[in-house]
Amino acid sequence: MITIERLTKRYGRATVVSDFSVDIADGESIALWGPNGAGKTTVVRCILGLVRYEGTIIIGGLDARTHGKAVRRAMGYVPQELSFYDEMTVFDLLDYSAALRDIPTERVSEVADVVNVGEHLHKKVRELSGGLKQRLGIAAALLPDPPILLLDEPTSNLDAKSRDAAIELLQGLRDEGRTLVVTSHHVEEMAMLVDRVVAMERGEITTICDPSDVAEVLGLRAWLHLVLSNGSAPRALDVLSASGFTAKLNGRGVLVEVSAQDKGEAVAALQRAGVSIKDLEVWR
Amino acid sequence: MTATHIEATSERIETTLVGVVAAKEIRDARRSKWFWMWTAAFAALAAVMASVALPGSQVAGYGSFGKTAASLVALAQIIIPLMGLTLGAYSIAGQRENGALRFLMSHPISRSEVFLGTYVGLAVALAGTVFGGFGIAGLITVAQGGGANATSFVRIAVLSWLLAISMLGFGMLISTFARRANTALGVAIFLWLGLAFLGDLGVMGTSVATNIPTWGLLASAVMNPVEAFRLASLTAFSGSLDVLGPAGRYAVDALGDSLGWWLFAIAAAWAVIPVTIALARFSRGSDV
Numbered sequence: 001m002i003t004i005e006r007l008t009k010r011y012g013r014a015t016v017v018s019d020f021s022v023d024i025a026d027g028e029s030i031a032l033w034g035p036n037g038a039g040k041t042t043v044v045r046c047i048l049g050l051v052r053y054e055g056t057i058i059i060g061g062l063d064a065r066t067h068g069k070a071v072r073r074a075m076g077y078v079p080q081e082l083s084f085y086d087e088m089t090v091f092d093l094l095d096y097s098a099a100l101r102d103i104p105t106e107r108v109s110e111v112a113d114v115v116n117v118g119e120h121l122h123k124k125v126r127e128l129s130g131g132l133k134q135r136l137g138i139a140a141a142l143l144p145d146p147p148i149l150l151l152d153e154p155t156s157n158l159d160a161k162s163r164d165a166a167i168e169l170l171q172g173l174r175d176e177g178r179t180l181v182v183t184s185h186h187v188e189e190m191a192m193l194v195d196r197v198v199a200m201e202r203g204e205i206t207t208i209c210d211p212s213d214v215a216e217v218l219g220l221r222a223w224l225h226l227v228l229s230n231g232s233a234p235r236a237l238d239v240l241s242a243s244g245f246t247a248k249l250n251g252r253g254v255l256v257e258v259s260a261q262d263k264g265e266a267v268a269a270l271q272r273a274g275v276s277i278k279d280l281e282v283w284r
Numbered sequence: 285m286t287a288t289h290i291e292a293t294s295e296r297i298e299t300t301l302v303g304v305v306a307a308k309e310i311r312d313a314r315r316s317k318w319f320w321m322w323t324a325a326f327a328a329l330a331a332v333m334a335s336v337a338l339p340g341s342q343v344a345g346y347g348s349f350g351k352t353a354a355s356l357v358a359l360a361q362i363i364i365p366l367m368g369l370t371l372g373a374y375s376i377a378g379q380r381e382n383g384a385l386r387f388l389m390s391h392p393i394s395r396s397e398v399f400l401g402t403y404v405g406l407a408v409a410l411a412g413t414v415f416g417g418f419g420i421a422g423l424i425t426v427a428q429g430g431g432a433n434a435t436s437f438v439r440i441a442v443l444s445w446l447l448a449i450s451m452l453g454f455g456m457l458i459s460t461f462a463r464r465a466n467t468a469l470g471v472a473i474f475l476w477l478g479l480a481f482l483g484d485l486g487v488m489g490t491s492v493a494t495n496i497p498t499w500g501l502l503a504s505a506v507m508n509p510v511e512a513f514r515l516a517s518l519t520a521f522s523g524s525l526d527v528l529g530p531a532g533r534y535a536v537d538a539l540g541d542s543l544g545w546w547l548f549a550i551a552a553a554w555a556v557i558p559v560t561i562a563l564a565r566f567s568r569g570s571d572v
Contacts, residue, residue: 087315
């Protein structure tokens, strides 16, 4: 269990996290959601004791400020990107992480196999793709088989295929009963992975809700990029404007702003008017 | 799998963890082209100096190793501070900048253990460079028929390593302040200029421009760790401090045979002071 009470972090005169309080139960997975600069990563850094903070963080009954080593022993941390130790091999990096936790070297191969990096053990870190680096980060975090995992934007640098694989892996870790704290700005991923979403903006909690309610509660908006048949874009623009949407021309198609939880309305309006849609894409 | 209760463990410094970080620093140094460049440059220059120091040398009163050592002191007081300062300056700041420090400190390891491990690892790596350079110079000296005054030669090698770790400590102190590696390196080079060149000129200028007592001149000289190393080294193979003029003669008169040990102790103190301040600052818990 993680209890955070009145957490505040200031850098000089700038307050990046303000009066942040949340209780996270054993085995619960939560997402810290918000735009860049919302303070999500700073909260994770406070939990790890990487930065000084005001307020209290209690993990498993221990104050993280005074028992930093003990609480970090129970946590695995996956950074946003493994952009360091480039010249080390995958094996050496995992072995170093294991040595820092007093874990025998044999565990390295076990964990590497769990996250499917076993065949890359002798490659240098710089030779790995973004997806493999992410898996390597997860492997390092899993070495001590920790009850708590902190993941900082675990899918931000991944392509769609790698993202799906990472989500599947994280779902498996969640189902093993681990407590997960994930920072993310992808609503769909959170719906698949977490029990609760803590939405943040400018360092403050704006709401705590079920992941399926995030879009509605926060009034999230998205842009639909609709690719249309030749010459039908001006007509589509007229139809969408008449239906109350904000839309603009974009090449052969139109961009239309929609509610994040009701994207089909714009498509339906165009279909009713007989405008044929060749393709569509969601932009956030 | 629950974390309802985490067992409290000791937060004391664990030497095993210091050793793990130190071993990685040594491995990294072995793989670093910069480190090998420094080592090769120092060894090559030491070899050249050893080769030219003996044949035809007119340095009166020194044993054969003493002649080589005199040359190496001049080399060491320029190269070693630059080496130690830049390695130290890059250590913490470089890791902070590329995110490695955050990853490292997400493990159950304290700031003190990270700092000490880094310091010990780099100090060992520097020992390889310094003793390697002196070793090569010593072998060349013996091969050319020299062999006297070997004790002083070894003592100067040890003093050079003390200078190296002193500068490493200063570099790491800079590194604890700097957010960026380039900033730390820039400050380190300014400090090197100050210590290796301006410090000596300052002492000379002060002695000319003021009437400070001779003991004051001696004290102001050893306030500069590079100067303290030079004086300790000169004393090691010549037994005198004529280079300091009246202040040197005062030191010999006042301290007699113990002068060399006093200067050695001051050089050793300079090896400890900066790293202690840097450790205290880093361990206090600034953000990483």
